[in-house]
Amino acid sequence: MQDHIESTRRRGYSRRVPDTDAVVDLLAGLAYGELSAFDRLADDARMAPTLDGRAHMAGMARVELGHYERLAERLTSLGAVPSEAMIPFVEPLERFHKLTEPSTWLEGVVKAYVGDGLAADFYREVAVFADEPTRALIDEVLVDAGRAEFAVQEVAAALAADPSQGGRLALFARRLVGEAISQTQHVLAERDALLKLFVEGAGDVSGIAKLITRITEQHEARMTYLGLKN
Amino acid sequence: MQDHIESTRRRGYSRRVPDTDAVVDLLAGLAYGELSAFDRLADDARMAPTLDGRAHMAGMARVELGHYERLAERLTSLGAVPSEAMIPFVEPLERFHKLTEPSTWLEGVVKAYVGDGLAADFYREVAVFADEPTRALIDEVLVDAGRAEFAVQEVAAALAADPSQGGRLALFARRLVGEAISQTQHVLAERDALLKLFVEGAGDVSGIAKLITRITEQHEARMTYLGLKN
Numbered sequence: 001m002q003d004h005i006e007s008t009r010r011r012g013y014s015r016r017v018p019d020t021d022a023v024v025d026l027l028a029g030l031a032y033g034e035l036s037a038f039d040r041l042a043d044d045a046r047m048a049p050t051l052d053g054r055a056h057m058a059g060m061a062r063v064e065l066g067h068y069e070r071l072a073e074r075l076t077s078l079g080a081v082p083s084e085a086m087i088p089f090v091e092p093l094e095r096f097h098k099l100t101e102p103s104t105w106l107e108g109v110v111k112a113y114v115g116d117g118l119a120a121d122f123y124r125e126v127a128v129f130a131d132e133p134t135r136a137l138i139d140e141v142l143v144d145a146g147r148a149e150f151a152v153q154e155v156a157a158a159l160a161a162d163p164s165q166g167g168r169l170a171l172f173a174r175r176l177v178g179e180a181i182s183q184t185q186h187v188l189a190e191r192d193a194l195l196k197l198f199v200e201g202a203g204d205v206s207g208i209a210k211l212i213t214r215i216t217e218q219h220e221a222r223m224t225y226l227g228l229k230n
Numbered sequence: 231m232q233d234h235i236e237s238t239r240r241r242g243y244s245r246r247v248p249d250t251d252a253v254v255d256l257l258a259g260l261a262y263g264e265l266s267a268f269d270r271l272a273d274d275a276r277m278a279p280t281l282d283g284r285a286h287m288a289g290m291a292r293v294e295l296g297h298y299e300r301l302a303e304r305l306t307s308l309g310a311v312p313s314e315a316m317i318p319f320v321e322p323l324e325r326f327h328k329l330t331e332p333s334t335w336l337e338g339v340v341k342a343y344v345g346d347g348l349a350a351d352f353y354r355e356v357a358v359f360a361d362e363p364t365r366a367l368i369d370e371v372l373v374d375a376g377r378a379e380f381a382v383q384e385v386a387a388a389l390a391a392d393p394s395q396g397g398r399l400a401l402f403a404r405r406l407v408g409e410a411i412s413q414t415q416h417v418l419a420e421r422d423a424l425l426k427l428f429v430e431g432a433g434d435v436s437g438i439a440k441l442i443t444r445i446t447e448q449h450e451a452r453m454t455y456l457g458l459k460n
Contacts, residue, residue: 035281038288042272051265051313051320055298058268062292068285083281090281 020078021193023134027075028085029093029187029194030123030138034068035086036093037061037116044108053105056150060112067141074137088191092183099179100172106158106165107172110226113151115176117222121215122184129201148225155226170228177219250308251423253364257305258315259323259417259424260353260368264298265316266323267291267346274338283335286380290342297371304367318421322413329409330402336388336395337402340456343381345406347452351445352414359431378455385456400458407449 041061048054072082100115102108120142127138159166188195202208223229271291278284302312330345332338350372357368389396418425432438453459 032281035285035288039272039276042269042291046269051262051316054269055265055295055302055313058265058272058295059299061272062295065285065288065292069289072285083285086281 019193019197022197023130024075024078024080024085025088025191025194026123026126026130026138026197027071027078027134028080028082029089030141031068031071031075031082032086032089032093033119034064034071034141036090036097037064038068040097041108041112044102044105044112047102047105047108049105053154057108057112060147070137070141074134089187092187096179096183100176102172106155106169109151109154110169110173110228111176113147113226114173114219114222115180116147118177118180118215118219121218122180125211125215126198126201129197148222152226155228159227166228169226170223173223173228249423249427252427253360254305254308254310254315255318255421255424256353256356256360256368256427257301257308257364258310258312259319260371261298261301261305261312262316262319262323263349263353264294264301264371266327267294268298270327271338271342274332274335274341277332277335277338279335283384287338287342290377300367300371304364319417322417326409326413330406332402336385336399339381339384340399340403340458341406343377343456344403344449344452345410346377348407348410348445348449351448352410355441355445356428356431359427378452382456385458389457396458399456400453403453403458 038061041057041064045054045057045061048057075082075085100111102111123138123142127135130138155169188198199208202211220229268291271287271294275284275287275291278287305312305315330341332341353368353372357365360368385399418428429438432441450459
C-alpha cells in the first residue's frame with residue numbers, strides 16, 4: 001500500500017498547497033466516517049455467534065474511535081470545530097450505513113473489512129493531494145489492524161461449513177461498492193472545495209479514471225482474499 | 231470511596247483465601263458487565279443531541295472495553311476461558327439492560343452514571359472479600375473516569391430548561407436500583423461459590439445489611455449530586 005502511494009506521488013500530481021476548506025472537509029468526512037464506524041461496528045458486534053467474536057469486533061470499534069479523536073484534534077488545531085465540520089457528512093454516511101446494514105454476522109465481518117478497506121483506499125488516494133501533515137495523519141489512522149486476517153478466518157470457516165453462503169456475501173459486497181460510490185459522488189457534488197482538491201489532484205479525467213481503477217483492483221484483491229471472487 | 235473500602239477492611243472481615251470458583255465468577259460477572267456496558271453505551275450514544283455528546287459517550291464505552299480486556303486477561307491467567315466463564319452472567323445482565331433500556335438521551339446519561347455507580351459499589355464491596363490481586367484489579371477497573379461531571383452537566387442543563395423532567399429521571403433511576411437488586415439476587419441464587427464468598431465475607435446477616443446500607447447511601451449521594459433527590 002505504501003509503495004503504491006509513493007508511486008502515485010512520483011507520477012507527478014501537482015502538489016500545490018491545498019485549500020484549507022478542502023483539508024477541513026477531507027478530515028471532517030473521515031472523522032465522521034470513523035465515528036459512525038465505531039457506532040456500526042459496536043452494533044454489528046451484537047450479531048457475533050461467540051463472546052470472543054463480539055469482543056473482537058468491539059475492539060475494532062474502539063480503534064475507530066481512537067482515530068476519530070486524532071482527526072478531531074487535527075481539525076481543532078486547524079481552527080475548525082469538529083462537531084460543526086462533520087455536519088455535511090452525517091447524512092451521506094448514515095445513508096450509506098442504512099443501505100448497507102448487515103443482516104448477519106458474516107455480512108458485518110465483510111463490511112468491516114471490505115467496506116472500510118474501500119473507504120481507506122479512497123482516502124489514501126485523496127490524501128496524496130493534501131499537505132504533508134494531513135497526509136501523514138490520514139495514513140496513520142487508516143491502518144488495517146489485523147482486520148483482514150479476522151475476516152478471512154470468519155468467512156473461510158463459514159464457507160467451509162456451508163459454501164452456498166458465498167454468493168450472498170459476494171452480492172452484499174457488491175452493494176457496499178455501489179453505495180460507497182453513490183454516496184461519494186453525492187458528497188463531492190455538494191462540497192466544492194473537496195471536489196476541486198480531488199479533480200486538481202488527479203490532474204484530469206484520465207487521472208480520475210486511473211484512481212478509480214486502482215481502488216477497484218484493490219477491492220477485487222480483497223474479495224479474492226476472502227474467497228468471494230469467482 | 232477508597233477510605234470507605236479501607237474502613238470496611240479494618241472492620242475485620244475474615245480474609246480467608248477465597249475459593250477460585252468464586253473469584254472466577256466474580257471476575258467473569260464483572261467482565262461480562264463491562265462487555266455489555268460497552269455495548270449499551272455505544273447504543274445509547276446514538277441518542278446524543280450533539281456529535282460531541284455522542285463522541286463523549288462512545289469514549290465511555292471504549293473505557294469499559296479496556297476494562298473487559300484486563301479482566302479477561304486475569305481470568306485467563308487463573309486458568310479460566312473468559313468466553314465460557316462469562317456465560318452464566320449473560321442472561322441476567324442482558325435482562326437488566328432490557329428492563330432498564332433508556333428511552334431518552336438523559337436516561338442514558340443517568341444510567342451510565344447511576345447504574346454503573348451502583349454496580350461499581352457492589353463490586354468494590356465484594357472485592358474486599360477476595361484475594362489481593364483480584365481486589366486491586368477490580369478497584370482499578372472501576373474508576374469513575376469523569377462520568378459524574380459529565381452526567382451532572384447534562385442533567386443540570388436539561389433540568390434548567392425543563393424542571394419537569396426531574397420526576398421522570400428519578401423514577402428511571404429507581405427502576406435501575408430495583409432491577410439491579412433483582413438480577414443480583416438471581417445471580418447469587420444460582421452461583422453457590424459466589425454466594426458463599428459474599429455471605430462469608432460479610433460475616434453475618436447484619437454484615438450484609440450494613441453492606442446494603444452503604445451501597446444505598448452512595449446511590450442517594452449520586453442522586454443528590456444529579457439534583458434528582460427530593
